[in-house]
Amino acid sequence: MKRALISSTLALAALMSAAPAQALTQAEVDAVVERLDVRQRNSGDYKALAYIEQKERGKNDLFYQSVFYRRDADDKLMILFLKPKSEAGKGYLRLDKNLFMYDPTVGKWERRTERERIMGTDSRRQDFDESRLAEEYTAKFIGDEKLGKVAVHHIELKAREGQDVAYPTLQLWVDQETGNLLKRQDLALSGRLMRTTYYPKWKKVFSESKNADVYYPEEIHIFDEVEKGNRTTVAITEVDLRPLSENIFTKAWLESKSR
């Protein structure tokens, strides 16, 4: 009996010491999430060159080169595929809450859902779009943890009511030192884990319009948790913050590129 008491006291002590020494307050958690958005946002236009690699079990590995254009102030996004040849000219256009896809070989647009797998890969529109975590989700502090060697804050996000997001629950692991997002898990409504994403390297460029740095992940490694073994990697190799042409976020512009 005595021994049991001692061991349970010890266990309790161990639990207590494992708990965060200083749990983040709600305001601090919100600030961490807000900072993720603010750092990645540019007040002006944003253009990036991205490679997408898709590995699926039992299938050929696929590679794409794409360019994506963002005008964060207007919630506009365009993804245009450049390589391989068969895919060149295909593209996605996001205007407000609508996502459209264009295929130049048939000259047709199609409206797609928020859950669209971009070109059939594991990437979603949001992986290329402006980070709007604070607007779309409410945050909750889970604990301080270690991710490999790195000390991180573990934060859970739940979708705000009325927000059309691809995943209703997210788990984030944010670097305590740099404030960068390192790992993210996307969960379905049922609580089932759908994707795990890692952002091992971040880069920043100075934006004149923002008069501050704009951060972007150099690599995004997305692992499919439903179809184990499937993974998509996005590598951003170039970023350009110069203003884009005014009419770029239109169907007509994308169509004109392949005419």
Added chain:
Amino acid sequence: MGFIDTTRMLVLLAFRNLFSHRVKTAIVGMIMLFGTLLVVMGTALVDSIERAMEQSITASLAGHLQVYSAKGKDQLALFGGGFMGADDIGRIDDFSKVQDALSKVANVEAVVPMGLEGATVTAPGELEGALERLRVAVRANDKAPLATLQAQIKELLQQMKEERKVSLTITTDTKDLNEQIAKLDEGLSDALWARFEEDPLAVLEFLDTQVAPLAEEGRLMYFRYLGTDVDLFVQHFDRFEVVKGERIPPHTRGFMFSERFYERVVKHRIARYMDRVNESLHEEDLTIADDAGLQSLIRRSARQHRYITYQLDAKESAQLTDELKALLPEVQGGLPELLAEFLTVTDENFDARYAWFYAHVAPMLEMYAIDVGDTMTVRSYTKSGFLKALNIKLFGVYRFKGLESSDLASGTNLMDMLTFRELYGLMTDAKKAELSAIKDEVGLKDVAAEDAEAAFFGEGAGEVVARVDAEGFDEFADVKLARTETVAVDRTFTQSEVDHGMALNAAVVLKDRTRIKASMIEVEQALKDAGLDMKVVDWRTASGLVGQFVLLIRAVLYIAIFIIFVVALVIINNSMVMATMERTTEIGTMRAIGAQRRLVLNMFMLETMMLGVLAGAVGAGLGAGLTTWLGAVGLPAPNRQLIFLFGGPRLFPEVGASNLVAGLVVIIVVSLISTLYPAFIATRISPVAAMRTEE
């Protein structure tokens, strides 16, 4: 006593015994008669089903034999394979090699290349469709349809606005609705349409991206298709028949819907609902009053009247309103209320309203989302992994004669072989090299999920944020984008292009279908001689589970026959044992005056055999008569699955000599076996026993 005398005596004795034990003879005889009747009719029916199914399968998709690569992981299953993610049955890289090899087999009439796959096509929503047509007209600088299209778009926007106004009165959350109404108002404004004259693309941009998303989304339809050499297919699969439009012309790219798919999926939603109710009431004998499923279908249909109103212009709306008011004078309200009431059908009024719908409403509607002559955009994931879309012309609608209402035979749509190959999209060496070059450009490290954390954030990782200079880049410097296809969708090709290319499997049509087994061996040999590693299967195996269905029916029949004959055997045996006991004196006396045991045995056996032959003959005759009668009137297929097995809506069974022989042989064998034991008892009766009984 000689053999003839003995036999004559035995026959006479058998007759006498059969006659003197009339009740026993009648019971045993009836059992034998019924047994033979069952064997004759049962086997005749199953044989007929097998023949009919062979017709269904061979004349619709399979041919008599199917050949496909031996490298595939799965078995070919024409009627029961996977969908979208179709089974892996390997590939025939060069169909002409198979064709050449098989042209040497004398009994081969034709070899038809094939491939079964799945794809999707989207039927646009009403507004999206109208805007797309407007865009096509603007692009082509075609002024003729502009006025009509503008009127149609405005009518749709007006209706959408009215719906939202109604919603405003029943909800407290009005922000979204008011925003939508504002956008619709802008779409309806004269200013916008005035601007259309100067800058049509800008106006289309607004309507496409701001207004169209407020309307109903397009309908995504999954379909299964057979890619084939359409000319050969039509020539050798004689159940093929065109119902609407025309067949895909020779050597031309194109598509045909199967009638069943066209009616069940592509047709106007409300018409499909009406057809479903009609079918349930008249084919399945359901009633609306008793069937919850039907009631729910009707409620849904009544709520979806806007699928009708969206398609009407102002004049048509007014006309339909007047006609419906005359039909339903008690209903208050406008067209939506009238339609909702009209579509709320009951068992009593359904037939009249169904007829009225097709006479008055249907002619005003676009009955099919994709009409014959239209170009449709088909999308599919290719085998290389990329998403492929292509435009293809719908030439017509077809069916397999007699199998119209079988879901199984009629689920497959038809496409030319060249389009099939494009959608199939093999990974070529050139493409592999292109992808590998893209991969080398970026040089990503390949990290598996389980190693990710250690690789990214372990020892030596944990990189600080790097600052880079954004110098800007030109994404179009070394890239040429694809060009929108401007060539005609129904362009032609040569026979050589069809033959010298890929197929998944090939159907072999034989000249003499009775020689399937022998031809299969010859085909196998011819392929082997040509150095082709391929599997050859008959139509039954090729059809997948469906083909095994007759085997199942046959097994059930044989088990039933077996059980009945076991029972018959016991009954015959018992009654014969009792008869033997009754005849102890007689047999003892016979033995006493010198009859051998063998004679007694023969007497019993002959007695049963004569009864067996007699009852069997009557049973077989009756069975043959009944089957022939059924063959004349036809046995109706009680459900859609059976239509396929019956080769049409009715089965016309035929009785063959084999069925009669089978019946007689079975009954005689059973009779003899069941008499063995009583006859053996009889031979054991000694003369003494006979006398003892006498005492």
